Amino acid sequence: MTIEDYDFKLEPVSDDSALWDLSFKKIVNKGKVNEREDFSSPLYGLPLNGAIRRIINHRIIAxxxxxxxxxxxxxxxxxxxxxxxxxxxxxxxxSPDKN
Incomplete structure (x- = not known):
């Protein structure tokens, strides 16, 4: 399972782990013909609340x-x-159906 939004991707460390790897979307080869967006430089083994805090911080910085x-x-x-x-x-x- 992966949790993904416009600027990040969260992937579980393993099927039975409560920890997540967090990657942020970045532009690779900016200004070149092969410019693309990619998820890179993951942060490994974060608890979900820690990952959410980093996502919020990343958005404020951006x-x-x-x-x-x-x-x-x-x-x-x-x-x-x-x-x-x-x-x-x-x-x-x-909402309850009102017929």
Missing amino acids: KHKEEAISMKTYFKEYHILWDEILALCKEKKP
Whole structure:
């Protein structure tokens, strides 16, 4: 099983492990004819909550690549992204059929 989104890929270390390998999408051969996106430089053996924290940090860094931000801004964005990820994990109950 693999968990994948637009900017990362999570793969379990093994079938019976609670640890995950995390890779981020990067551009390879930027500006060349054979430019492509690929998942590279995996982080090995992360617990799921640690992987999620790194994904959030990666997204904040990508958003503010060339600028300095305050700690307040960082944590505000961190919590917004954390809540968005949790919302994806919550199962919506189907609404009762009203006939």
